[in-house]
Amino acid sequence: MSEETPIQNMAPGLVQAYAPQEEAPQDGPRRRRRRGPDPLLALREWQPKTRLGQKVMAGEIISYEQALASGLPIREVQVVDALLPGLEDDVIKVNMVQRMTDSGRRVRFNVMACVGNKDGYVGLGMAKAKEVPKAIEKAITAAKLNLIRVQRGNGSWESSAGPGTSVPFKVKGRSASTRVTLMPAAAGKGLVIGETGKRVLQLAGVTDVLSRTSGQTRTTINYAAATFNALKALNTTRVTEDQRQRLHITYGRAI
DSSP states (O other): OOTTSOGGGSOHHHHHHHSOOOOOOTTSOOOOOOSSSOHHHHHHTOOOOSHHHHHHHHTSOOSHHHHHHHTOOOOOHHHHHHHSTTOEEEEEEEEEEEEEETTEEEEEEEEEEEEEOSSSEEEEEEEEESSHHHHHHHHHHHHHTTEEEOEEBOOSTTOOSSSOOBOSSOEEEEETTEEEEEEOOOTTOOEESOHHHHHHHHHHTOOOEEEEEESOTTOHHHHHHHHHHHHHHGGGSOOOHHHHHHTTOEESSOO
16 A cells, blocks of 8 residues: 555545554453454455556545446455455355265365345355365355345335335346246335345345245255346346336445
8 A cells, every 4th residue: 555545545445454453442242253364454465466456556446336337357355345345244055065086085165155235235156165164265255256236226016215125126036946036025025035035135235025936945055046146137127217216226335
């Protein structure tokens, strides 16, 4: 970090990383330990290797929306940590995979993780490793590099004017044999969906939705992927400006 860069022209994650660290009182409650390395510590030691990373470090890009508008690919997880600090993560599934080789039985772990800021951004990723902590760390990194913006709106006839808390229109997602259909719901309805899909929608910032599922919904990985693909399908639907205003559609964070 250059000393000439003003703090107001820095990404919010970098501001937190380079801010003076306050010592927590010993008598207070202990904080929950994070999975994997500390993102703020990684930002302090970060040496950007891509054009986008260099622009973020130089203060030319200070928000995730600007990074997407630049058209440059996001290939460093530190870019996401700098522009969207405080992302929450959730381990969806941990599978043990055994394979018989000439040298004996090889055991590896397959992990699916989901990250989101509960305000219009969510990501889903999978990774494999010989140990569970390493697999979780790699899955969270893959999920951060697979972030998408979620369109939220009031598509239900029972909804009133105000910020969107549901999906703006009916949308379908599929993964293998699992199919998930998300439908608009009025504010206060809650997430009428299975537990796996609920965990993905909560991290995306969707608080009210109706759903219909088919196929092997007991397959946790496919269920989560189908829900994520349904949210991704919202971005491929063409919406006019009149529909955007009528349905109170919010694209990404509610700024």
